[in-house]
Amino acid sequence: MDTTQTAASSAGKVSGLGRLVLTNGTTVFGVIIAAVHGVILSYFFGAAWGVAWGVTSISLLLGVVVQAIKATMGDKRATKRFHVLQLVLVSLWMLSAVAIWLTGSRSGWVISVMVPALWAIHIIFAGKGNFKAILSLLAICAVPMMAFLLYSAWAEFPAWVAIPCSISALASVASIAESAQFSSRNFIELEKALAESSATKKRLEFAIQSAGDGYFELDLETMIYSPNPALSISLGFEPGPEKLETLRGRIHPDDVELVFAAVEAVRDGSSDGWKQELRTRIATGGWRWMQLRAQVIAANAVHGRKLIGTLLDLTAWKTIEVELRTAKESAEASSSAKSQFLANMSHEIRTPLNGVLGMAQALEGEDLTCSQKEKVNVILDSGKSLMALLNDVLDLTKIEAGKLEISAVPGDLLHTMKRARQLFQSTAEDKGLELFVRYDSNFPQRLSYDPTRVRQCVSNLLSNAIKFTAQGNIEVAIAAKKLDDEHYMVTVDVSDTGIGMSPETCSKLFTVFTQADSATTRKFGGSGLGLAISRQLARMMGGDITVISEVGRGSTFRLTFKAQAAAAVSATATAAKTIDPANRTLRGLRVLLTDDNAINRQVIKLFLANQACEIFEATNGKEALDKLAQDDFDIVLLDVHMPVMDGKETIRRIRATDRWLNLPVIALTADAMSGDREKYLALGMTDYVSKPVDQRELIAKMHQVLGLESSSAQVRSA
DSSP states (O other), rough: OHHHHHHHHHHHHHHHHHHHHHHHHHHHHHHHHHHHHHHHHHHHHOOHHHHHHHHHHHHHHHHHHHHHHHHHHHOOHHHHHHHHHHHHHHHHHHHHHHHHTTOOOOHHHHHHHHHHHHHHHHHTTTOOOOOHHHHHHHHHHHHHHHHHHHHHHHSOOHHHHHHHHHHHHHHHHHHHHHHHHHHHHHHHHHHHHHHHHHHEEEEHHHHHHHHTTTTEETTTTTOEEOOOHHHHHHTTTOOOOOEEEGGGBOOOHHHHHHHHHHHHHHHHTSSSEEEEEEEEETTSEEEEEEEEEEEEEEEOSSSSEEEEEEEEEEEHHHHHHHHHHHHHHHHHHEEEEEHHHHHHHHHHHHHHHHHHHHHHHHHHTOOOHHHHHHHHHHHHHHHHHHHHHHHHHHHHHHHTOOOOOOOOEEEEEHHHHHHHHHHHHHHOOOOOOEHHHHEEEEOOSOOEEEEHHHHHHHHHHHHHHHHTHHHHHHHHEEEEEOSSSEEOOOOOOOOOOOOOOOOOHHTTTTTTTTTTTHHHHHHHHOSHHHHHHHHHHHHHOOEEEEEEETTTTEEEEEEEEEEEEEEOOOOOHHHTTTTTTTOOTTTEEEEHHHHHHHHHHHHHHHHTTGGTTTTEEEEHHHHHHHHHSSSSOEEEEESSSOOOOOOOHHHHHHHHHGGGOOOOOOESSSSSSSTTTHHHHHHTOOOOEESSSSSHHHHHHHHHHHHHHHHHHHHHHO
């Protein structure tokens, strides 16, 4: 079977070679010329010689053509045979030319000269770059041609004419040789250029296919679309050119009009290319995302205007993009759910805590025995600890959600530090510790910073220092380094002589919900949130918190943050801000207290009992509006979450009435998440107090919104 197949294959090759030989232009014209030359030889030497020469010449010609075709098909041995047969064929023609010349016929002389001349021309243009072979063939042609020319010149002309003719003949032969060399050199350079072009094209195709891309060409005259095989195969279609209209069914309906509009723009010359993402159908069904880049190629001598484009498969990227978007939405939903849960829990915890701490604050102001005061203080301290923990959790959530903002305001940083020291002074003295605050004499008097967040960070560091120090002292050192004309880097060092920490403990100290070890938690308590939150706050203020510690020798925590220089304020303004709000009076003012919780209303009434103001109660927004319609009030204390009508709708209706447009309204709410204060102020609230309500803060806010601060200051000064 193999033998049969081999034979059939060989027969096919022979048959194909025969067709190439018979249909070759060189064969057809060469046979005609050889036959005609054979007739000419028959005229001079008889039919036998003419036929013999013609058969021999045609046979050699066919041999030359066969070997030339084999050589182009990769047969290296055929090249050598081609040159040998060509040399014999040319020699045969030159012998016939010499024979005709020797007849002495004037017409024969013309034919004899034309034969080598025509062969020389043919050899020059058909040499295919083999200069050595070309010179050999030209030498065979040049010898008889030179002999003919020189004989004619010296036989027919005098010496003074024959000499120039001889020089002309020699120059002609030299010119033919130079032309042959030039033709050979051009042919070699052309072959190199074509080879380089072919290699470049293959490299580009390999690079595109290796990158998983495909490319195509679009003839802008015939609108024939020709993709490369890799593109067709990747989409599952048969390779080969096809009309552009066939692609309409392979492009997604949402993309097809944009693609064809871009093609039309390119075709009419208003655009030279474009880039877009589109979906293409694959043969097995479904769609694949691709990135299309298309560019017009100008017309040249070979082809008209064409559009060449590349396609990059984006399906995997689009899948990842969808997964990332889904994960992002899921994370955002989770974060939103967590924030909502914390907001609800904060509200639910703050509402009863408002009653507990409110009653404790009210009891604190009464005439109690020492034992009773101690118990009230325990209630207040425990409530404040619970509030601190709740605020820490909320702060952490705000930071993680990116909703906590640093609000810098002008202030006296040293005053802020002194107040922080006063807050912890009694606690330190109870443990027998000395608490010092020292600062540079050239420390700026006024800086712009966030006093709330700075106080929060310093308080946390002082609280920890007192908690973990049994004896010795605690020192707060404050300094400011000038960064430029307006900005400072403030440094607050809190040093203690406490238990100290190992390097391992220091490395995990600022991790959320982490303390030194479980024994520390059992002995000293705490949630492990304070330092983590304080460091994040410090970094948000342009600084950091670092620690240097040694076991048994104590620790030094360094807080740094950026501050800006601020203008100094007058002594009068400072005095007005230092008035104790608890000692101000709201005597005779009519207050509308609106809250659905009876305990909350009772707490507020106790807070305002010594202010001698008239308090009227409402349990929801509708009742509050009814009372406002029936009587005049100086201020409204309004809860937000109430049945029937909540505080949000109530404030909208209040501000929609011209009569109450400027009525002071303070929101009393357990909503204490980031943005709550701003949200309620935007609704129309005059101010905001979060629950559990602090008595001093409430009274201060009431004075502020009623514009009583300046008058109070004057009374106190008198």
